Every structure is written in C-alpha cells, then in structure tokens.
Amino acid sequence: MTRESRKFWLTLVIGLVWFLLLLWPLLGIKDDGTLTFAPAFAVWIRVAVTVIILACIYFAKQQGWLDPVLHPAAKAAGEVQKALLAPPLWIYVILGAAFAFAFPWLFSRYAQDIAVSVLIYITLGLGLNVVVGLCGLLDLGYIAFYGVGAYTYALLSLHYGLSFWLSLPVAATFAAIAGCIIGYPTLRMRGDYLAIVTLGFGEIIRIVLNNWMSLTNGPNGLLGIDAPAVLVPNFTHGFTLELFFMKKLQYLYYIALALAVVAIIAVRRLNFSRIGRAWEAIREDETAAELMGVNTFRFKLLAYAMGAVFGGLAGAFFSARMRFVSPESFTFIESALVLSMVVLGGMGSIPGIMLGAFALIALPEFFREFELYRMLAFGGAMTLMMLFRPAGLIPAKRMGKRSDDED
Incomplete structure (x- = not known):
C-alpha cells in the first residue's frame, strides 16, 4: 500500500x-436525560x-482498475450528449415552456405549492446574482429588499386599495x-467589510419593520392583503367587467412563472450588455x-439597485x-439561503441558479419522510458538492472572447 493510499483510508x-x-x-440523548447508543450506531453503520x-x-477508479468499464461508458455518454x-x-x-405551462x-x-416557492426563489436568486455573480459584491442583507417589496404592496393594498399589478412597479x-440608500455609504468598502456592513443594514431594516408599530404593526404583521385580481367579462346581465381575485394556487403559479421568466430575460440581457x-x-x-475608465462606484450602485x-x-x-x-419572514437565514443558491448553482450562471433554487427548495421536500436525517444528509451532500465542484453545478461560461484569446 502506497503512502497516498494510506493517507486516503x-x-x-x-x-x-x-x-x-x-x-x-443528536440520537443518543433522550428528552428525559437518558443516554443510548443503539439508534446512533444503527444509522452510523448504514452511512x-x-x-x-x-x-x-x-479508489479503484483512481488506480485505473475500472478503465475497461469506464472508457466504453464515457464514449457512450459522449454520443448521447452529442x-x-x-x-x-x-x-x-x-x-420547457410547454412543460412549465402545463405543470x-x-x-x-x-x-404546485413547492413550484411556486421555487419560482419565487429563482427570482430572488437571479436578483442576488446581479450583485454577487456579475459584479462580485458579497451581499449578506439581500433579503431586506424582499421585505421592502412585500411591505410596500401590503401597505398599498390595505391603506389605499391599490391593485397588485399597479403595486408591482411601485414595490420595485x-x-x-x-x-441605493443602503449601497451609497457601503459600496466604497470591499471584501469582508462590505459583507459585514450589508449584513448590518439588512438587520436594521428587519428591526425597523419589527418595531414601527404605527406603520407595519410590528411583530404582529399585516393581515388581509388582497390577492392579485384581473378584470374578466361577465355576460349575465349584458356585458360587464367583473373583478376576479386569483386566489387559487394554479393562478398564483402562473404569476410566479411570469415573474421568473421576466427576471431570466432581464438578467440575461444585462449580462450581455x-x-x-x-x-x-x-x-x-x-x-x-x-484605471480603464469604468466608474466603479456608479456601476456597483447600479448593480445594487438592479438586484433590489x-x-x-x-x-x-x-x-x-x-x-x-x-x-x-425576512431574517438573515433567508439571505443565507438565497446566497447558497447562487453559489451552489454557479455564480453568474442563470441555469445554475435555477438548478440551485430547485435543489435547495424542492429536494428537501422530496426527502421529508426521512424527517430528522434529511437535513443532515442534505448538508453532507452540499459539502461534498462544494469539495468536488467548487464552481457550482452549472458554472458560468465566459462572456465573449477577446481577439487575442483566439490566438
């Protein structure tokens, strides 16, 4: 046995x-304080x-023992990919559009409920991708803008009766x-300092929402927000237009799908502009x-605003x-979750972020039957993925080529 193999084992x-x-x-300490070893060992031996x-x-692959099997399999996989x-x-x-429409x-x-959550996080992940993936700014308080948009529509709906469609551009x-308010004093910083300050500003907004009782109702939240509504024709007593509230989940799915598609197209256009x-x-x-003439502060502020x-x-x-x-609903763990989607899928990669949102939102639901072990297994799988694919599931391709790259 060689030195490398001994180190491996x-x-x-x-x-x-x-x-x-x-x-x-986790498994051996019970609620009454007694200690057991069998449950933990039973799980451990399987793992x-x-x-x-x-x-x-x-190890066999590294030693080349599986080459007679792997080479034909790799050739067949190449043919399938081609x-x-x-x-x-x-x-x-x-x-893909037909499948999404018929889902x-x-x-x-x-x-459908899981799909709506995935689409929401795809929109959030693409927004954070503008800041982190395209501009390279580590933002740990991104979920604050999520909260600003949510409370903007809630207040406009409750106090002014403004519809969802008119509130969307206002919330944006x-x-x-x-x-811009958060970015202006912070974007002159770099690296870890920027991350710490954005984390602080994100918590400031959450605490303001939690304590401004007269406006946000504090920790009790705001209830009775109107669902999206559209005007539909009604021919019961002649031709009239009736307000139809889209409360069913399938209608909300199509709205979330439309927002995700708009985000995909917009981020792609921004990416190649x-x-x-x-x-x-x-x-x-x-x-x-x-040094090449890019107004870095202005473009970083624009990235922050566009992501928001x-x-x-x-x-x-x-x-x-x-x-x-x-x-x-707008705690730091949500910011960490959205950032994990961007990193897991591949920073700057739109398909990667979509896959990352699916992996972090949908896959835990599929393994819900494992209850206590599902998040442990999921965390281990993410750790292994980051070790073997640090660039993400679908790494971003280089945006264009310089003339000297061809040489």
Missing part, C-alpha cells in the same frame, strides 16, 4: 469517527457501509431606492477596471400569495 476513518461523534448527541463502498469505487446537443436550442426552450394540470396541489421602485461587461470587469479586478428590483418584485408577490407579512 486514514482520512476516511477519521471522517467516519467524527461523524459518529457528531451523530451520537459507513455506503461511504466505504463509494470510497472503494473511487445527440442531445444536435437539435437547436429553441426546441428545448419550447418544450399545474399535471401535478398535485402540494407540487421602493426596493431600488432602498438599495455593456453594463454587464462593466460589472464583469469590476468583479475580476476593480482597480484595473477603474427583483427582490422587490418577489416580495410583492410573496405578500399577495400569503396575504400576510411579518418581519419573521
């Missing part, structure tokens, strides 16, 4: 022992056997203004971008869907 043993020490307090089998397969890439992209776009009619209400505008090129230059090297717009749109829809908002 020793690391595996240490990891399994560490996992047992972590698992035992250990699975990990050892996977480690043996990985066949899948042969049709033009618009065919897949049409098929409420094919799946249960529970699946207020979120953009909040982004001159503004997106400026953001990319700032992300790669802010000093070099400034999508957060405001998603927040307005969230309050219309739930018909209730409270500060507990």
Whole structure:
C-alpha cells in the first residue's frame, strides 16, 4: 500500500469517527436525560457501509482498475450528449415552456405549492446574482429588499386599495431606492467589510419593520392583503367587467412563472450588455477596471439597485400569495439561503441558479419522510458538492472572447 493510499483510508476513518461523534448527541440523548447508543450506531453503520463502498469505487477508479468499464461508458455518454446537443436550442426552450405551462394540470396541489416557492426563489436568486455573480459584491442583507417589496404592496393594498399589478412597479421602485440608500455609504468598502456592513443594514431594516408599530404593526404583521385580481367579462346581465381575485394556487403559479421568466430575460440581457461587461470587469479586478475608465462606484450602485428590483418584485408577490407579512419572514437565514443558491448553482450562471433554487427548495421536500436525517444528509451532500465542484453545478461560461484569446 502506497503512502497516498494510506493517507486516503486514514482520512476516511477519521471522517467516519467524527461523524459518529457528531451523530451520537443528536440520537443518543433522550428528552428525559437518558443516554443510548443503539439508534446512533444503527444509522452510523448504514452511512459507513455506503461511504466505504463509494470510497472503494473511487479508489479503484483512481488506480485505473475500472478503465475497461469506464472508457466504453464515457464514449457512450459522449454520443448521447452529442445527440442531445444536435437539435437547436429553441426546441428545448419550447418544450420547457410547454412543460412549465402545463405543470399545474399535471401535478398535485402540494407540487404546485413547492413550484411556486421555487419560482419565487429563482427570482430572488437571479436578483442576488446581479450583485454577487456579475459584479462580485458579497451581499449578506439581500433579503431586506424582499421585505421592502412585500411591505410596500401590503401597505398599498390595505391603506389605499391599490391593485397588485399597479403595486408591482411601485414595490420595485421602493426596493431600488432602498438599495441605493443602503449601497451609497457601503459600496466604497470591499471584501469582508462590505459583507459585514450589508449584513448590518439588512438587520436594521428587519428591526425597523419589527418595531414601527404605527406603520407595519410590528411583530404582529399585516393581515388581509388582497390577492392579485384581473378584470374578466361577465355576460349575465349584458356585458360587464367583473373583478376576479386569483386566489387559487394554479393562478398564483402562473404569476410566479411570469415573474421568473421576466427576471431570466432581464438578467440575461444585462449580462450581455455593456453594463454587464462593466460589472464583469469590476468583479475580476476593480482597480484595473477603474484605471480603464469604468466608474466603479456608479456601476456597483447600479448593480445594487438592479438586484433590489427583483427582490422587490418577489416580495410583492410573496405578500399577495400569503396575504400576510411579518418581519419573521425576512431574517438573515433567508439571505443565507438565497446566497447558497447562487453559489451552489454557479455564480453568474442563470441555469445554475435555477438548478440551485430547485435543489435547495424542492429536494428537501422530496426527502421529508426521512424527517430528522434529511437535513443532515442534505448538508453532507452540499459539502461534498462544494469539495468536488467548487464552481457550482452549472458554472458560468465566459462572456465573449477577446481577439487575442483566439490566438
């Protein structure tokens, strides 16, 4: 056995022992204070056997013992990939759009509810992608703009009776203004200092929402928000227009789908525009971008405002869907969740963020039957993914090529 192989197996043993020490307090300490070892060991032995089998397969692959099997399989996979890439992209776009449109009619209400949540987080993830993925600014308080959009529509609906459709641009505008107010004093900072300050400002907005009783009703929240409504023709007594409230989940699904599609198109257009090129230059090297004539502060502030717009749109829809908002919906853990989607999927990658939102929102629901173990397994899977694919599930491609790249 070589030195590298001994190191590999020793690391595996240490990891399994560490996992047992972590698992035992979760399963071995009961509510009455008694200690048991059997439940933790039963779970640990299953995980250990699975990990050892996977480690043996990985070790055999590294040693080249599986090459007679892997080479034909890789060749077949390449042929399948080539066949899948042969049709033009618009065919897949049409098929995806048809599936998305027919989704409420094919799946249960529970699946529709999960899909609506996924679409909301896709919109949020794309908004944060403008700040983190395109411009390279670490924002830990992004969920504050989500809250601004939600409370904007809630207040306009309750106090002024403004419809959801008229409130959407107002919510986006207020979120953009909040982004400028927060961004102006903070964006002269870089790195960890910027992250800490944005985290502080996000908590400030949440605390303001929690304590401004006369406006937001404090921790009690705002109840009775109107659902989105449209005018539909009514021919019962002649031709009249009737206000129809879209309270059913399938109608809300289509609104969330429309917001997600708008966010995808807008972020893609921004990505390949001159503004997106400026953001990319700032992300790669802010000093070099400034020396080349890019007004870094103005473009960073624009990125903050544009990212906040999508957060405001998603927040307005969230309050219309739930018909209730409270500060507990806009905590730091939500910002961390949206940031995890961006990093998991691939910073700057629109398909990656969509996949990341699905992985973080939908997959835990599929494993709900495992209850206590599902988040433990999910956290372990994310850790392994970050170790083996640090650039994300679908890394972003380079935006364009320079002339000297061809040489």
